[in-house]
Amino acid sequence: MAEHLFLCGLSTAQRVNYNGGRELYLHGPQRNVRLRLDDVRSQLVKVESEELLTDLAEIAVYVFAADCAVPRGGMTFKKVGADWRRTFRLVIGVRHPGMWREPERFDALREVVQFLSDETWHFEFVDLANAPMIQAYLGLANTDADRSGGTTVMLFSGGLDSFAGAIHELNTSNRHIVLVSRRLGGLTDECQRKLATDLKKLYGGRVTHVGVTAGLTKETEADEHTQRTRSFLFAAIAIVAAAIEESDRLRFYENGIMSVNLPIATEVVGARASRSTHPRSLLLLGQLARLVWGGGIKIDNPFIWKTKVEVIRELMARPERDSIRLTLSCSHTRGIDKYKTHCGKCAQCIQRRISTLGAGAADQDPEEAYAIDLLRGARQDGEARQMAIGMISAAVDFRRLSEVGFATTFASEFGWLTDSFPGHSPDEVARNFIAMFKRHGDAVREIFVNATKEHAAALFDKTLPESSLLRTWYESAGPEMDETYRAKLERPAVEAPNGNVIDEIETFVVLLALDEKRQRVLIDGIAPIDGPTNYRVISVLAKRHREDREAERLPENYRTIRAAELAHEASVTCDTAGRQAVSRLRGRLTREFAALYPPGLPQDAVIENVHGKGYRLNPNVRIVDQNELARR
Numbered sequence: 001m002a003e004h005l006f007l008c009g010l011s012t013a014q015r016v017n018y019n020g021g022r023e024l025y026l027h028g029p030q031r032n033v034r035l036r037l038d039d040v041r042s043q044l045v046k047v048e049s050e051e052l053l054t055d056l057a058e059i060a061v062y063v064f065a066a067d068c069a070v071p072r073g074g075m076t077f078k079k080v081g082a083d084w085r086r087t088f089r090l091v092i093g094v095r096h097p098g099m100w101r102e103p104e105r106f107d108a109l110r111e112v113v114q115f116l117s118d119e120t121w122h123f124e125f126v127d128l129a130n131a132p133m134i135q136a137y138l139g140l141a142n143t144d145a146d147r148s149g150g151t152t153v154m155l156f157s158g159g160l161d162s163f164a165g166a167i168h169e170l171n172t173s174n175r176h177i178v179l180v181s182r183r184l185g186g187l188t189d190e191c192q193r194k195l196a197t198d199l200k201k202l203y204g205g206r207v208t209h210v211g212v213t214a215g216l217t218k219e220t221e222a223d224e225h226t227q228r229t230r231s232f233l234f235a236a237i238a239i240v241a242a243a244i245e246e247s248d249r250l251r252f253y254e255n256g257i258m259s260v261n262l263p264i265a266t267e268v269v270g271a272r273a274s275r276s277t278h279p280r281s282l283l284l285l286g287q288l289a290r291l292v293w294g295g296g297i298k299i300d301n302p303f304i305w306k307t308k309v310e311v312i313r314e315l316m317a318r319p320e321r322d323s324i325r326l327t328l329s330c331s332h333t334r335g336i337d338k339y340k341t342h343c344g345k346c347a348q349c350i351q352r353r354i355s356t357l358g359a360g361a362a363d364q365d366p367e368e369a370y371a372i373d374l375l376r377g378a379r380q381d382g383e384a385r386q387m388a389i390g391m392i393s394a395a396v397d398f399r400r401l402s403e404v405g406f407a408t409t410f411a412s413e414f415g416w417l418t419d420s421f422p423g424h425s426p427d428e429v430a431r432n433f434i435a436m437f438k439r440h441g442d443a444v445r446e447i448f449v450n451a452t453k454e455h456a457a458a459l460f461d462k463t464l465p466e467s468s469l470l471r472t473w474y475e476s477a478g479p480e481m482d483e484t485y486r487a488k489l490e491r492p493a494v495e496a497p498n499g500n501v502i503d504e505i506e507t508f509v510v511l512l513a514l515d516e517k518r519q520r521v522l523i524d525g526i527a528p529i530d531g532p533t534n535y536r537v538i539s540v541l542a543k544r545h546r547e548d549r550e551a552e553r554l555p556e557n558y559r560t561i562r563a564a565e566l567a568h569e570a571s572v573t574c575d576t577a578g579r580q581a582v583s584r585l586r587g588r589l590t591r592e593f594a595a596l597y598p599p600g601l602p603q604d605a606v607i608e609n610v611h612g613k614g615y616r617l618n619p620n621v622r623i624v625d626q627n628e629l630a631r632r
Contacts, residue, residue, distance in 0.1 A: 061215070279416075
């Protein structure tokens with residue numbers, strides 16, 4: 001995979017140390033990247049980490065600019081996933097290169113960018129000459145904001161969730177809120193300004209709207225529009241705004257269905273499945289914010305356990321419900337106009353329309369605002385139609401999956417989720433999300449059942465477009481979904497000891513990676529297994545496992561190793577100690593899996609104890625590279 005080198009803010013003398021690479025500049029005569037925050041209050045707060053905060057803002061702009069500058073190879077999705085992932089190397093001039101090289105801060109930066117983008121990023125930091133301060137990027141305004149109750153900074157896209165979030169924040173606290181929006185021009189800017197102005201009229205000095213212009217300049221066209229690092233850019237800007245406002249709270253308001261963004265179909269996978277407000281993203285952003293700023297800022301999403309239907313129902317109880325029609329959720333903003341503000345094809349439009357119908361808000365979200373009607377509109381064959389079918393099919397199937405079925409079908413995703421809520425048990429987190437997705441499935445089913453009754457004559461007479469979602473669903477009694485997803489859902493059922501019917505889990509595939517540098521074992525869905533003994537034991541078993549797979553042995557013929565030999569090769573003192581080490585490890589894995597997949601996986605799911613022969617990795621274990629595991 002080619003590495004894309006970017007030299008960011010380097011001097012002429014520094015550039016000679018690098019062969020090739022694209023040059024990016026935020027300041028000086030060669031400036032081709034821009035950053036500006038308008039309407040920030042004039043009384044700037046002096047914080048000790050101001051220079052690090054300015055560094056963070058500039059790093060985020062450079063990351064975003066590099067992301068936009070490298071195309072993923074066109075809009076051909078035959079190999080969507082690995083072929084879409086790129087590798088970047090950014091050499092960045094900063095005010096405190098030594099502080100950014102410190103392992104904890106460096107790792108926190110890289111981890112959050114890699115998780116958000118689902119790609120590989122390498123950073124190198126050098127001294128920045130003639131460095132401007134944050135004031136150079138601010139368009140100041142004298143504001144009379146009421147900050148007596150504290151301040152909340154929140155990202156404000158002008159979409160339905162962010163507007164509902166602003167109303168929620170204003171009515172559940174007495175705080176001043178700072179709405180941070182990206183300036184995109186056209187209808188999006190108009191929407192954001194109109195909504196913010198209306199909120200200011202209603203809530204007076206409790207609302208401030210900050211517009212941000214960031215990214216490549218007009219003279220430098222973007223070649224890639226997926227922009228997975230956009231959320232990192234605006235989170236970084238929001239952290240700077242929070243420092244200026246002395247805020248202890250940064251909030252991303254988005255419903256839990258879109259935040260978690262389960263991979264429901266092949267059209268929504270890999271680098272195309274956004275992680276902008278994923279719970280792990282917010283956890284990592286919070287860690288980075290504390291390392292850069294040092295303040296006690298909390299980054300969260302109060303809507304994380306809510307479906308979009310539930311978000312809209314809350315908004316419908318407020319006088320501001322009539323402003324729903326002014327919000328803009330469509331991701332295809334280039335082709336929209338003020339009459340058809342939503343394309344009706346993208347995931348955001350489909351989710352919005354499902355939710356306004358489910359929440360009884362159809363009058364506030366008129367059908368004529370969509371280029372394609374959700375239920376009755378003709379949809380051309382191709383990726384967009386398959387995605388729509390996949391979204392509906394998955395939602396309906398969420399209703400029938402057992403808790404174990406959910407955990408096994410979406411093992412990778414639930415692994416990230418259960419690790420993203422410190423203070424909550426994995427079981428509690430998993431159950432909350434499963435309940436939310438089931439409620440979402442109930443809402444989608446109700447919409448289609450009611451629509452089938454309403455349009456029964458047209459369905460019977462076949463006067464609805466053949467490619468419409470309602471007719472497709474009616475005539476197929478549930479269309480075929482992505483084959484991989486369908487296969488996961490259709491595992492044979494067995495009866496658990498407690499009498500509940502669960503998915504067959506004996507065939508569950510465990511993904512395992514070895515982190516040689518940190519001497520730990522990574523297993524998909526559970527916390528890393530630390531400790532040199534654990535690492536050596538698994539390494540010995542993994543070596544034989546790889547050899548058996550490469551030799552194409554049948555699973556029943558995979559070799560075992562006796563406790564004495566395992567103890568010797570893993571440098572354990574004796575065979576008894578070897579058996580104890582394996583027993584402890586098997587017990588820990590059993591407990592971890594039981595917490596994630598109640599009532600648990602078999603004790604032999606990772607390490608098998610073949611009676612009379614010894615130990616081996618279960619043939620269903622798949623050993624992968626740790627980078628591949630991190631991408632799942």
